Structures are given as C-alpha cells and as structure tokens.
Amino acid sequence: EDIERCVATEVDLGVSNSRMLQEVCAGAIATGKKARVQLKVDTGVSRNGCSLSQWPALIAETLEAGPLVEVTGMWSHLANADIPNHRSVHEQRLLFDQACAMAEAIGLGIPLRHLANSPAALLCPETHYDLVRVGIALYGVSPVEGRDFGLRPAMALVASVASVKTVEAGASVSYGATWTATEETSIALVLGGYADGIPRSASNSAEVSINGRLHPIVGRVAMDQFMVALQGEAQVGDEVIIFGSAPTANDFARACETIGYEIVTRIGPRVPRVYVGAP
Structure with a gap:
C-alpha cells in the first residue's frame, strides 16, 4: 500500500535488492504508472544497499524491468564522514565510482549520483556529485565535534x-x-x-x-x-x-x-x- 502510494505520487523509491525491486514493480502494475527508483549500493556501512558482488545482477534485473521502472539515480552512504580526513571516505568514493561505472558498462543510465551526507557536504567537496543529502545540518546542528560551520539552530x-x-x-x-x-x-x-x-x-x-x-x-x-x-x-x-x-x-x-x-x-x-x- 505504501509503495503504491509512492508510485502514484511519483516519489523516488530506494531499491537495494531483488525483493525490493519486485515489490516496486508490483506497485507499478497496480497503479498503472512507471515507478521512479534510485538504486543503492553498499560501499561500507554494511546496513542496507546492494553488495558489490550482487550489484551486476541487480542492474541486469532492473534493466529487464524497464517497462515498469525509471531509474532516476544511484546512491550510497558514508560511514565516517564526521571524522575529518578519515580514509574510509576516499575508499567509499572509489567503490561508488566503480559501482556507477559497472552499471553504465552494463547499459544503465544514471541521471543523478549522490553520496554526501551532512558532514561530507560540509567537509568533502569531492563527494558532492549531483546532489547532497543533508539531514542533521537542516536542524542547524553541526555533525562534526568542535566545528559549527556557521550553522544556526533551526529548532528549540x-x-x-x-x-x-x-x-x-x-x-x-x-x-x-x-x-x-x-x-x-x-x-x-x-x-x-x-x-x-x-x-x-x-x-x-x-x-x-x-x-x-x-x-x-x-x-x-x-x-x-x-x-x-x-x-x-x-x-x-x-x-x-x-x-x-x-x-x-x-x-x-x-x-x-x-x-x-x-x-x-x-x-x-x-x-x-x-x-x-x-x-
């Protein structure tokens, strides 16, 4: 029901695995509308997101679902961007670039790429790609200990x-x-x-x-x-x-x-x- 409502209102849905893709396709069939999806690859948080070993299979399945889904973007999430100069940020960015290149080589277009959370948006311009996803910074709260970045509290x-x-x-x-x-x-x-x-x-x-x-x-x-x-x-x-x-x-x-x-x-x-x- 939630997926169908999102498809009907053209909300982009994050997809990390085959099961999620199948549910989104079912929502597209039920609503008669093409679903907007953004594919997520796991580059180091080990939470959700498709593992690199399963990534080619997910890309291929997404291409097969072409009549039902429109891929609007590809993304991942950083684990340690709040720690200045942490090496994992560079490592995750390289893995993200690798995943994007792999998808393009298989034949999938990528309209939008995004990786940066609040600390990366403030500290790591190389992670900005096409957009950034700020969360805690919207509250005017610094995501990095000892730095305020000129943010002003938006909530009391x-x-x-x-x-x-x-x-x-x-x-x-x-x-x-x-x-x-x-x-x-x-x-x-x-x-x-x-x-x-x-x-x-x-x-x-x-x-x-x-x-x-x-x-x-x-x-x-x-x-x-x-x-x-x-x-x-x-x-x-x-x-x-x-x-x-x-x-x-x-x-x-x-x-x-x-x-x-x-x-x-x-x-x-x-x-x-x-x-x-x-x-």
Whole structure:
C-alpha cells in the first residue's frame, strides 16, 4: 500500500535488492504508472544497499524491468564522514565510482549520483556529485565535534516553569534521592520529561536556560517533569529553553553522553510543534 502510494505520487523509491525491486514493480502494475527508483549500493556501512558482488545482477534485473521502472539515480552512504580526513571516505568514493561505472558498462543510465551526507557536504567537496543529502545540518546542528560551520539552530525545545519552591539543606529531590541540597535552594519544577523526549540521562548532568542564565537539572528526570536548582530569580510561567541557541542540542547531548542527532529526533508526539515564520 505504501509503495503504491509512492508510485502514484511519483516519489523516488530506494531499491537495494531483488525483493525490493519486485515489490516496486508490483506497485507499478497496480497503479498503472512507471515507478521512479534510485538504486543503492553498499560501499561500507554494511546496513542496507546492494553488495558489490550482487550489484551486476541487480542492474541486469532492473534493466529487464524497464517497462515498469525509471531509474532516476544511484546512491550510497558514508560511514565516517564526521571524522575529518578519515580514509574510509576516499575508499567509499572509489567503490561508488566503480559501482556507477559497472552499471553504465552494463547499459544503465544514471541521471543523478549522490553520496554526501551532512558532514561530507560540509567537509568533502569531492563527494558532492549531483546532489547532497543533508539531514542533521537542516536542524542547524553541526555533525562534526568542535566545528559549527556557521550553522544556526533551526529548532528549540521550550518548556515553562510550573512552580518554584525552597528546599532546606539535606532535602533530596526527585526519585531515588540522587541529588541532595547542600544548602537552602530554590527549586523550579519544569513541565516536560522522558515521555516528551528529554533523556533520563539528563538527570544531574544537563543544564537549561531560564531568563538568560543556565541552571542545572537536579534529581532524576521523571516522565512528565524535571527539576532545576535555580541560580537566579525565576517565576511560574517563565520560559525554559531546554536546547536551542543556548544550550545547543550538542551541548545538551554532550551532557547526556549522546549525540545531537538523538536529541533533536527523539521529541515525543505530545510536544506541540510551532513553526516560526511559516506561511
């Protein structure tokens, strides 16, 4: 059903093996339209993508399916482009060129070739070919540790202060008593928790911004809420920037011992999406 809908609306479909090609052909027959396909070759990620040993057979089968499919491109994916000057980028590019040449020798035309992901788009111009596939860079998040490339965050996760209370020295906060106040401390309760995509690993490690100042998350992040130890004034209703311009998604990820990719893509469905500047 999904394949038929894609064929009907002329969405390009990635094809990595014979089974996928057969399913796409079935979708073309069902809709009465020629399917647009882009063939993927595995050059080193070992995830999906056709292995080079099976590549000639897939090309031949695609040519036989000519009345049902239109090949619009050929692509692969890089494994280590986020590590500057990693030798595998050059090795994968050579394998990709080899796969393209093999396809052309068998008689398959290749309208578009693409290999570069976000880090390769920013660091490796030799991988650009006809187009680049930027993912994390669209969020304004750098894919390379220690480099920002002038990217600006396109996404912020914002919550609000639900209550403010004072706890005495020796009082524990949240489940498990993982944080205990060493002095009288103002604690802000923030609406949002791991059900919304805020990692439990942010407990006692990450910081959020309230009124332009960073405040540490204290105690365990709960399903619907978390607490911060206030380093300045805050009131009920104040905006809490969990990540955005500061702290950035990468800052928050670092504190949680993960990557910015996970932080920006794990936001739960009950969090409202507000498109700023959208028509």
